[in-house]
Amino acid sequence: MDLFIQRLFDGLFNGAIYASLALALVTIYRSTGLLNFAQAELATFSAYVGLVLAGGSMGASFGGLAGTGLLDGLPGYPFSVPVAVLLATIFGMVAGALLEVVIFRGLERGSPLALVNVTIGLLIVLSGLTTQFWGGAARIFPQLFPADFDDFVWIGGARLRYTTIGSWATLLVVLVVITLLMNRTKAGLAFRAITSNRESARLMGIPVGRTLMLGWAVAGGLGALAACLTASVVSFSPFTMLGALIYALAAATLGGLDSPKGAIVGGIIVAQAQTMIPGYLGLPTELAVVAAVIVLVVVLLFKPSGLFGTVRVERV
Amino acid sequence: MPITVQENSAQHKLHRLIGAGAFGAVLVALPFILPEFQVGRLNRAIYLAVAILGLQLVLGYGGLLALGHSAFIGTGAFITTWLVMDQPFFGGDFWEFWMAIPIAMLVCAGAGSLIAVPALRIKGLYLALITIALATVFPGLAKIESFGIAEATGGVNGRELTEKLVPPGWAESLGFSATEPGRYRYFPVVLLAIAAFWVVNNLIKSRPGRSVVAIRDNETGAAVSGVDLTRTKVTNFAVSASLGGLAGGMWAMDKGFVAEQDYGFVLAIDLLVGLVIGGVATVPGAVVGALVVVFIREFTKGLEIPLGFYTIDGGGPLSQAIFGFILVVVTFFAPGGLVWMFRLIKSKFYQVIPEIPELSEPVIPLGQTEPAMVMS
Numbered sequence: 001m002d003l004f005i006q007r008l009f010d011g012l013f014n015g016a017i018y019a020s021l022a023l024a025l026v027t028i029y030r031s032t033g034l035l036n037f038a039q040a041e042l043a044t045f046s047a048y049v050g051l052v053l054a055g056g057s058m059g060a061s062f063g064g065l066a067g068t069g070l071l072d073g074l075p076g077y078p079f080s081v082p083v084a085v086l087l088a089t090i091f092g093m094v095a096g097a098l099l100e101v102v103i104f105r106g107l108e109r110g111s112p113l114a115l116v117n118v119t120i121g122l123l124i125v126l127s128g129l130t131t132q133f134w135g136g137a138a139r140i141f142p143q144l145f146p147a148d149f150d151d152f153v154w155i156g157g158a159r160l161r162y163t164t165i166g167s168w169a170t171l172l173v174v175l176v177v178i179t180l181l182m183n184r185t186k187a188g189l190a191f192r193a194i195t196s197n198r199e200s201a202r203l204m205g206i207p208v209g210r211t212l213m214l215g216w217a218v219a220g221g222l223g224a225l226a227a228c229l230t231a232s233v234v235s236f237s238p239f240t241m242l243g244a245l246i247y248a249l250a251a252a253t254l255g256g257l258d259s260p261k262g263a264i265v266g267g268i269i270v271a272q273a274q275t276m277i278p279g280y281l282g283l284p285t286e287l288a289v290v291a292a293v294i295v296l297v298v299v300l301l302f303k304p305s306g307l308f309g310t311v312r313v314e315r316v
Numbered sequence: 317m318p319i320t321v322q323e324n325s326a327q328h329k330l331h332r333l334i335g336a337g338a339f340g341a342v343l344v345a346l347p348f349i350l351p352e353f354q355v356g357r358l359n360r361a362i363y364l365a366v367a368i369l370g371l372q373l374v375l376g377y378g379g380l381l382a383l384g385h386s387a388f389i390g391t392g393a394f395i396t397t398w399l400v401m402d403q404p405f406f407g408g409d410f411w412e413f414w415m416a417i418p419i420a421m422l423v424c425a426g427a428g429s430l431i432a433v434p435a436l437r438i439k440g441l442y443l444a445l446i447t448i449a450l451a452t453v454f455p456g457l458a459k460i461e462s463f464g465i466a467e468a469t470g471g472v473n474g475r476e477l478t479e480k481l482v483p484p485g486w487a488e489s490l491g492f493s494a495t496e497p498g499r500y501r502y503f504p505v506v507l508l509a510i511a512a513f514w515v516v517n518n519l520i521k522s523r524p525g526r527s528v529v530a531i532r533d534n535e536t537g538a539a540v541s542g543v544d545l546t547r548t549k550v551t552n553f554a555v556s557a558s559l560g561g562l563a564g565g566m567w568a569m570d571k572g573f574v575a576e577q578d579y580g581f582v583l584a585i586d587l588l589v590g591l592v593i594g595g596v597a598t599v600p601g602a603v604v605g606a607l608v609v610v611f612i613r614e615f616t617k618g619l620e621i622p623l624g625f626y627t628i629d630g631g632g633p634l635s636q637a638i639f640g641f642i643l644v645v646v647t648f649f650a651p652g653g654l655v656w657m658f659r660l661i662k663s664k665f666y667q668v669i670p671e672i673p674e675l676s677e678p679v680i681p682l683g684q685t686e687p688a689m690v691m692s
Contacts, residue, residue: 029441035444106648107651117593118643118648120640120643121643121644124637124643125636125637125640126637126640128633128635128637131636132634132637246448246449246452250449253442253445289456290453290456300437
């Protein structure tokens, strides 16, 4: 039993990361019908920006910025870690909104495949830029929550780490903010109208472009936050979030691509499967992923729109 | 004014003959004009073209977002390697490449039909995500220590095929040398590719291919018209996967080296990118797309643009960024792919007036139809 609780706790941290990334994917998918493969790379880029702002050691060329004194003029530089994370999140929001304005607004009528291709192109661009600026090596980011060896509480004979508690607390706060934004503000109402029926919303005079920008900003911010949380716990390289993206995609698929609730539940399930399956079946890690994929396929065979997704009725 | 010709007229046939002849001459001349390392890249582009052609069947013509064809390339490459390196051919010598590649294609066709079964039910982006998961998982599967898999595939380190395809004596007297094997290997690679393109081109113009397109355009309509949905989809997947297996076999034969990390997510993305850039649901698009993926990437690596304050140096990770940038720009200006754009431009200068097909049965004049045939 202790072991079970321990494994449950171990999976919780990844669950928070996958859930936030999946939520970011779902937010964009719901409003535009587009799957943003560049989500993880945008998040990675934002996290590195956060590191620069926190005054972290950078090394490579663009990182030289930290030593040039260019940033010294900023009031409060180097920022404390929570402030840097906040700024990175804002950076992610601005970058997400910019992507919508500069690229995706012009492609509104493009074929779905062309859109997928553009997001993959962006993935390649952002990953190249991140590696160019900061190098491909993994590095340790400053800790957001106490993440030392003895930073945990005992619950039911198992260790629950502060980082896990902190990540979930952060995620819950963000969820409350997003829910309030979507359900209590005019912009949120407009966003839900567009999600429901874009053409009707446009005819009703809702500024579609500007509202979609909001969706992209929320997604960009969520991704950046997820990347910052990941970076403050594990050693972080430009490719760390790409691995997480695969699991987040699985989580979003499992929960249903158009369901925010599904994204959270899917994130938790996928992360738990990731720790439980190798733990209990004694499988090597490579096979654990395969087992997870098989679980995903089986679930989709019985519920082709995911656990909480809208079932599409085809009219003949 | 554009030149217009009647389809299948003597003039049109002459134009097509000239076109085919010029294309054939270029194909034969290319390996002798290009330096050896460029021929190696060309070979790579050719087998990627075959794999993209396979993807065209499922994704372009079938309209199913299956993105995991890199796994079939990997399967084909590993099966070929395993047969050529480890398996005695009925107690005798080891397998030759020409014997191993058809087996690899068969295995991939089987695997493809297996993937087709969930694809019957799972649609759209959900299928895309599952197949992406497959592509991501595949390299991990190929290095599993048990069942002797890692031994056969070479595991993390990859495996060199010591049984290489080298020019035999008669070829050496023609000027091929063993120190430049790419030039010699170009010919089996290009012949296999021509065979694959010929088969697929005929396939999509015949009944099975038209059924696939009919299902893509309107599944219910196709079923009502008598298309067997399950059989058509499964067969289509099997053929598509076997082309991936063929590409993998050609890869093992040409490179003489296989490694699991080459057959993952990145390759799956390359295939998709090639398909979209070349042109969705076009046969020549597979070739154009493969050439773009291979050669643009090499082009960006050699790039150096001084901007005054900063020199863009393609040698580093920036080559990736430039490649991605080109990708976005091309998708912006040619959303249907380069082949569609080319056809659009060509139609401004050269038009073919289609032949009116002969009807096999006389048309019943309007008003004389039997009551049962009247559609509301």
